Amino acid sequence: MRYSALKILTEALTGNKGWQPVWREPEPKPAYDVIVIGGGGHGLATAYYLAKEHGITNVAVLEKGWIGSGNVGRNTTIIRSNYLLPGNEPFYELSLKLWEGLEQDFNYNAMISQRGILNLFHSDPQRDAYVRRGNAMRMAGADAVLLDADGVRKMYPFLDFDNARFPIKGGLAQPRGGTVRHDAVAWGYARGADSRGVDIIQNCEVTGFSIENGVCKGVETSRGAIKANKVAVCVAGSSGRVMATAGMRLPIESHVLQAFVSEGLKPVVDGVVTFGAGHFYVSQSDKGGLVFGGDIDGYNSYAQRGNLPVVEDVCESAMAIMPTIGRARLLRMWGGVMDMSMDGSPFIDKTQTDGLYFNGGWCYGGFKATPASGFCYAHLLANDAPHPVATELRLDRFKRGHMIDEKGAGAQPNLH
Amino acid sequence: MIINHPLLGPRDAAEFVYLGDAALLNRPDWQASDAAEQFYDYQYLRDNPAGDHRELWYHEQGDRSWLIVARNTLSHEITKVELARDVARARKQAHG
Numbered sequence: 001m002r003y004s005a006l007k008i009l010t011e012a013l014t015g016n017k018g019w020q021p022v023w024r025e026p027e028p029k030p031a032y033d034v035i036v037i038g039g040g041g042h043g044l045a046t047a048y049y050l051a052k053e054h055g056i057t058n059v060a061v062l063e064k065g066w067i068g069s070g071n072v073g074r075n076t077t078i079i080r081s082n083y084l085l086p087g088n089e090p091f092y093e094l095s096l097k098l099w100e101g102l103e104q105d106f107n108y109n110a111m112i113s114q115r116g117i118l119n120l121f122h123s124d125p126q127r128d129a130y131v132r133r134g135n136a137m138r139m140a141g142a143d144a145v146l147l148d149a150d151g152v153r154k155m156y157p158f159l160d161f162d163n164a165r166f167p168i169k170g171g172l173a174q175p176r177g178g179t180v181r182h183d184a185v186a187w188g189y190a191r192g193a194d195s196r197g198v199d200i201i202q203n204c205e206v207t208g209f210s211i212e213n214g215v216c217k218g219v220e221t222s223r224g225a226i227k228a229n230k231v232a233v234c235v236a237g238s239s240g241r242v243m244a245t246a247g248m249r250l251p252i253e254s255h256v257l258q259a260f261v262s263e264g265l266k267p268v269v270d271g272v273v274t275f276g277a278g279h280f281y282v283s284q285s286d287k288g289g290l291v292f293g294g295d296i297d298g299y300n301s302y303a304q305r306g307n308l309p310v311v312e313d314v315c316e317s318a319m320a321i322m323p324t325i326g327r328a329r330l331l332r333m334w335g336g337v338m339d340m341s342m343d344g345s346p347f348i349d350k351t352q353t354d355g356l357y358f359n360g361g362w363c364y365g366g367f368k369a370t371p372a373s374g375f376c377y378a379h380l381l382a383n384d385a386p387h388p389v390a391t392e393l394r395l396d397r398f399k400r401g402h403m404i405d406e407k408g409a410g411a412q413p414n415l416h
Numbered sequence: 417m418i419i420n421h422p423l424l425g426p427r428d429a430a431e432f433v434y435l436g437d438a439a440l441l442n443r444p445d446w447q448a449s450d451a452a453e454q455f456y457d458y459q460y461l462r463d464n465p466a467g468d469h470r471e472l473w474y475h476e477q478g479d480r481s482w483l484i485v486a487r488n489t490l491s492h493e494i495t496k497v498e499l500a501r502d503v504a505r506a507r508k509q510a511h512g
C-alpha cells in the first residue's frame with residue numbers, strides 16, 4: 001500500500017477502514033541468507049537497503065523488544081554532516097544526502113526538517129578551529145557558513161552574547177542540517193523492508209551464536225536457533241554484551257546519555273543551536289517542547305537512566321547561552337545506552353569469525369548516520385568489501401594506529 | 417550516586433573523575449616480546465560487562481586518592497569501595 005494525498009482523501013471519505021498494519025508479524029523461519037540482530041534504525045535500514053539495493057530479501061531482523069525501543073526512539077533527532085576528519089566526513093555527508101531523499105525513497109513521512117544547525121564559538125582559537133572544520137566539510141561536498149556575532153544575532157537575538165565568561169563571537173552554520181521524527185525513521189524503514197519480503201521478528205532476543213570452526217552458522221535466540229549464511233550484529237548500546245557471547249572484546253564502553261524536553265512553548269528556536277564552551281544543544285519540536293541535552297554521564301552503564309550531576313551541568317550550560325530557558329519547566333527526561341568507542345568514531349566491519357559482521361560504536365551521534373550506516377552495512381554484507389565512504393571504519397584501526405579521533409581525546413570513551 | 421570513600425565517608429559521585437575498568441591497573445610488561453599486542457589489548461579493548469564492574473574513580477575535588485569501586489552497571493548499585501593503593505600493595509605482597 002502506497003501512501004499518497006489521494007489515499008488519505010479516499011480513506012477519509014470511506015471511514016478510514018482501508019488502512020492496514022504497516023508490517024507483518026511473521027514467525028521466524030529455520031534459516032535465512034542474512035540475519036540482522038537489532039531492530040533499531042541501523043538494523044532496519046540495513047535490511048531495507050539489502051533488499052532494495054542488492055536484491056537480498058531472504059533476510060530477518062531480530063529485535064529483543066519492539067522495533068524502535070532502543071536509541072532510535074530515544075535520541076534528540078539532530079542530523080548534520082559537520083565532521084572534520086577524512087575517515088568520517090564523506091560518510092556523514094552521504095548520510096545527509098540520503099536523508100534528503102529518504103521520504104520519497106521509502107514513501108513515508110519522517111518529518112525531515114532541514115532547519116539548520118549552528119555551532120557557536122566563544123574565542124578566537126575556537127573560531128580558527130571552526131574555519132578549518134568548515135573548509136573540511138566543503139571539501140567533502142557539504143555546506144558550511146561562518147557567521148560573526150552579528151550574523152548569529154540576526155538568527156537568534158535572545159542568546160546571551162555578552163556573557164562574561166563565554167561571550168558569543170560567532171558560529172559555524174550548516175543550513176542543510178536539521179531534525180527528523182525519529183520513530184518514523186524506524187517505521188518507514190521497517191515498512192520498506194517488510195514490503196520487500198524481509199521478516200521483522202520482534203520479541204526475539206539473540207542469546208548466542210553458533211560458531212563452528214571459526215565460521216558463524218547462525219544464532220541462538222529466545223525463540224529457538226535460526227541458521228544464516230551471514231549474521232550482522234547491529235545492537236548499538238548492547239554491542240559489548242552481544243559480542244561477548246561470540247567471545248569478542250571490543251574497543252567500546254557502554255555509557256548513558258540523557259535528554260530533556262520542556263513543556264510546549266510558542267516557537268522560539270527555529271533551528272538547532274549548540275554551545276561551544278560546554279556541552280549543550282537545543283532545538284524545538286513541532287509540538288513546541290524544547291528538546292535539549294549535553295554530555296554523557298561518564299561512567300559505564302547499561303541502565304537507561306542517568307544521575308543528577310549531569311542534569312545540573314546541562315541546565316547550567318543552557319543558562320549560560322540562553323537565559324530565557326530558565327523560565328521553561330521540564331516536562332520529561334530519559335536516558336539511552338551509548339556504544340562509546342575508543343576514538344569516538346564508529347565501526348562497520350567484518351569480524352575475525354567468517355560470516356559474522358559488526359556495526360557499532362556510534363556514540364551519541366548515530367541517529368544522523370542511520371541511512372548511511374544501513375547503506376554501507378548492506379554494501380559490506382552483499383559484496384564482502386567496504387563501501388568507499390566507510391573504508392576507515394574498521395575494527396583493527398587502533399592496532400594499525402589509524403584512529404579517527406575528532407576530538408583528539410585519546411582512548412577515553414567518556415571524553416568523546 | 418554516593419561513593420562511600422574509605423577515608424572520608426559518603427561522598428557525591430560528582431566530586432570524582434571516572435577513568436574506567438580497574439583492569440587498567442594491570443599495565444603490561446613493556447619488555448615482553450609481544451608487548452605491542454599486550455598494550456593494544458590493555459589500551460583499547462574492554463570487557464564492558466552488563467552487571468558487576470570494578471572501576472577506577474579519582475577523588476579530584478577531595479583528597480585526590482584513586483579508588484576502586486565495585487558497581488553494578490545495570491542498577492548503579494555500589495557494593496564495595498577500596499583505596500586503589502591498598503589493592504595494588506596487597507597484590508604486590510601476594511606476588512612477592
Ligand SMILES: Cc1cc2nc3c(=O)[nH]c(=O)nc-3n(C[C@H](O)[C@H](O)[C@H](O)COP(=O)(O)OP(=O)(O)OC[C@H]3O[C@@H](n4cnc5c(N)ncnc54)[C@H](O)[C@@H]3O)c2cc1C
Pocket residue numbers: 037038039040041042043062063064065066067068069070071072073074075076077078079204205206207234235236237238242257258259293334335336337338362363364365366367368369
Ligand atoms: C538521549 C540520546 C540523544 C541522542 N541524540 C542524538 C542526536 O541528536 N543525533 C544523532 O545523530 N544521534 C543521537 N543519539 C545517538 C543515536 O540515537 C544512536 O547512535 C543510534 O540510534 C544507534 O543506532 P540504532 O538506532 O540502530 O540503535 P538502537 O535503536 O538502540 O537499536 C539497537 C537495537 O538492538 C536491540 N538489541 C539489543 N540486544 C539485542 C539482542 N541480544 N537480540 C536482539 N536485539 C537486541 C535493542 O533492543 C535495540 O532495539 C542520541 C542517543 C541518545 C540516547
